[in-house]
Amino acid sequence: MATSADQMAASLSLNNFAQATELKKRIWFTLGALVVFRLLSHVPLPGIDPVALQAQFETTKGGVLDFFNMFSGGALQRMSLIALGVMPYITSSIVVQLATSLSPALGALKKEGESGRKKLNQYTRYGTVVLTIIQGYFIAVGLESWGASSGHSAVVEPGLLFRVAAVTALLGGTMFLMWLGEQITSRGIGNGISLIVMAGIVSQLPRALVNVFEGGRTGTMSPLLIFGILILVVGLIAFICFMERAQRRVLIQYPKRATARGMMQSDKSFLPLKINTANVIPPIFASSLLLMPLTLVQFAGNRVAGESTWGDIVLAITTNLQHGSPLFMALYAAGIIFFCFFYTAVVFNPEETADNLKRYGGFIPGIRPGKNTEIYLDYVLTRITVIGAAYLTFICLVPEYLVTALGIPFYLGGTSLLIVVNVTIDTVTQIQSHLLAHQYGDLIKKSKLKGGLRR
Template identity: 80%
Template sequence: MASAADRMASNISLGKFAQATELRKRLWFTLGALVVFRFLSHVPLPGVDPRALATLYDTTRGGVLDFFNNFSGGALERMSVIALGVMPYITASIVVQLSTSLSPQLAAIKKEGESGRKRLNQYTRYGTVFLTAIQGWFIAVGLENWGATQGMSAVIEPGLLFRITCVVSLIGGTMFLMWLGEQITSRGIGNGVSLIIMAGIVSQLPRALVNLFEGARTGTMNPLLILGILVLALGLIAFICFMERAQRRVLIQYPKRQTARGMMQGDKSFLPLKINTSGVIPPIFASSLLLMPLTVAQFAGKSVAGESTAGDIMLQITSLLQHGSPLYMALYGAGIIFFSFFYTAVVFNPEETAENLKKYGGFVPGIRPGKATETYLDYVLTRITVIGAAYLTLICLVPEFITSQFGIALALGGTSLLIVVNVTMDTVTQIQSHLLAHQYGDLIKKAKLKGARNR
C-alpha cells in the first residue's frame, strides 16, 4: 500500500513545479555545474600532442585505461586537466574512513560532531592532493615514454618542466572537481560527487550505443545478440529498482502512557532497514581501489618496459588484472562485499539506535531493551547486508562475465548501470522532497492568512 507521502507526491502537478522557484534554481545550478564539468573534460594538459595521444590510446582500448576512461567521461582519453576525475578524492575518503575505525584519535574526532566532520574533510582534501600528485607524476613520466618503441611521443617537449606542469594541472583539476561536487551537494540537487561520476558515464553512452548498432548494421554483431543485451539491461534496471526500494521493517512498540484525559494506547512504528544500506558506495570504492594502482602501473610499466625487471613485472601485473580477467573479477567482488559490510557499519550503528529506543521508551516486541536490542538489530542488519552484498556483486559481475566470455563491449557495465540508476533514483527522490516541502509551505501560508482574516 502506498504511503501518504507517495500519494501526495503523485498528485504534484507541473504547475507546482513551475511555482517552486527554489527548486528551479537548484536544478539550473546543478545543470550548469555539470556543463562546466563536461567542458573541462575537453581542456587538454599543457604540452600534450592530441593526435599522437589518440593514436597511442587506440592501442590500449578494452583494458584498464578504457574502463577508467568511462568513469571520467572521456577525460583520460583526451588527457584533460580532469583526467583523474574524482577518483583520488574517493580513494582518500576510503583511507580516512578506514582510519576512523582503526585509530582511536580519529574515532574521537569523528564523535565531535560538525567540527570533527570538518577536520576529517580537511584530512581527506590533503590526502586527495597527495594521491593526485603521485598519480600525476607517474602519468607524466608514462606519457613521455609512451610510444617510444613506435617512434611516437604524446608529449611535445618532455622534461622536468612538463612533469611539474602536468602534476600541478592534474591537482588543480581534481581539486576543482571536488569543490564542484561539494557545491552541487549544498546548492544543487543530489550528491555532487555521485552526479559528476554519473555525468561522465552517461556522456559515453551515446557513442557506445552508436558503435553497438553500427556493428549490427555492418554485420559484425548478431542483431539477436544486441536485442538480448538490451533485454538484459532492462531486466537489470528493473532488478536494481526493486532491490534499492526493498527493506526489512522492524516493529517498534511504545508503551501506553497515562495522561490527564486517561490512558493512551501504545503507539506502533517501524524501523526501516534497507536491504542495500550502503547504496552505490561499495562498487565505487572497490573500482577506485583497483583502477588507480592499475592506471599508475600501466603508465609506469609502459615507460620502463624492456629496460628493467620492475617494468616487466608491472606490465605482467597489469595483464593479470585486466578488466574482465578472473583475478580482476575476484578482487572486485571481494572489494564490493568488504565495503558493503564496512559502509553499512559506518552508516548504521546498532548500539546508538538501541540506546535511542530505550531513551524514548521504544522496544522490539519480545526483545529486552538495551544490549539485547543492540544484538538483535546487529543480527538482522548482518543478514540483510549479506543479501545486499550478494545483489551488488551479482549486478556488477554479470556484465563483466558476459564481456569476458563473449568479447562484447557492453554500453554500460554493471557498475556503471548501478551508479546511473541509483543516482537517478536519489535525485528524483530529492526533487520530490523539495516539491512536497514547497506544497506544505503553501498550505501553511494559506492557513496563516485564513487565521489572520478570522481575527
C-alpha cells in the same frame, strides 16, 4: 487505495512544479555546473601531444585507466585538466570515513555535530590535495616514459617544467571540481560529487548507442541481439531500483506516555536497514585492486619484453587478469563480497545503535535492551548483507560474462550502472521533497489567509 493516493500526490507535484521557482533555479544551476564540467573535460594539459597520447592509450585498454576514464567522462583519455576527476576526493572521503570508525579521536570528532563535521570535511580536502599531487606526479612521470622506447612519447618536452606544470594543472582541475560539487550540493539539487561522476558516465552512452545501432545497420549485429540488449538493460535497471530501495524494517517500541487527554499511549517506529548498506563502494574497491597490476604490467611491457623471466610474468598476469577470465571473475566476486561485509561493519555500529535505543527508552519487542539488542542487530545485519553482497556480485558479473563469454557488446558495466541508478534515485527523491515542501508551504499560506479573513 495507496496507488490512487500516490497518483494524486504525483499530479499535485506536477501541477506545482511550474510554480516552484526555487526548485527551477536549483535545477538550472545544477545543469549549468554540469555543462561547465563537460567543457573542462576538453581542455588539455600543457605540453601533451594528443595524437601520440591516443595511440598509446589504445595499447592499455582493459586496465585501470579505462576504469578511471569512465568516471571522468573521457577526460583521462584526452588528458585534460580534470583527468583525475573527483576520484581523489572520493578516495579521501572514504579513507576519512573509515578512519572515523577505527580511530577513537576521529570517532569522537564525528559525534561533536556540525563543528566536528566541518573538521572532518577539512581533513577530506587536505587528503584530496595530497592524493592529487601524488597521482598527478606519477601521471606526469608515466606520460614522459609512456611510449618513449618506441619514439612516440605523449609529452612534447619532458622534464621538470612539464612535471610541475602537469601537477599544478591537475591539482587545480580536481580542486575546482571538488568546489563545483559542493556548490551543486548547497545551491543546486542532489549530491554534487555523485552528479559529476554520473555525468561523466552518461556522457559516454551516446557513443555506445551509436556503435550499437551502427552495428545493426552494417549487419555485424542482428536486430534481435540489439533488442535483447535493450531488454537486458531495462531489466537490470528495474532490478537495481528494487534492491536499492529494499530494506529490513526493525520494529522499535517506546514506553507508554501520557497524552493530553490523560490516556496512555505507546509510540512505535522502525529502524530501516538497507539491503545494500555498502552502496557502490565494494565494486569500486574490488575493480581498482584487480585492474591495478594489469595496468602496471602494461606500462612496463615494453621495458621487460626482451627479458624472458619478466616477459613470462607479464604475459601470465596479462592473460589471467583480463576482463572475463575465470581468475578475474573469481577474484572480482571475492573482492565485492569482502568489501561488502567490511564496509557495512564500518558504517553501521550495532553497539552504538543499541546504546542509543537504550538511552532514549526504545527497545525491540522480545529483545532485552543493551547487549541482546546489539547481538540481534548484528545477526539481522549479517543476514541482509549476504543478500546485498549476492545482489552486487550478480549485477557486476553479468555484464562481464556477457561481454566475454557471449560476445554481447554490453557497454555499460555493472559499477557504472549502479552509480547512474543510485544517483538518479537520490536526485528524484530530493526533487520530490522540494515539491512536497513547496506544496505544504502553499497550504500554510492559504490557511493563514483564510484565518485572517475570518477575523
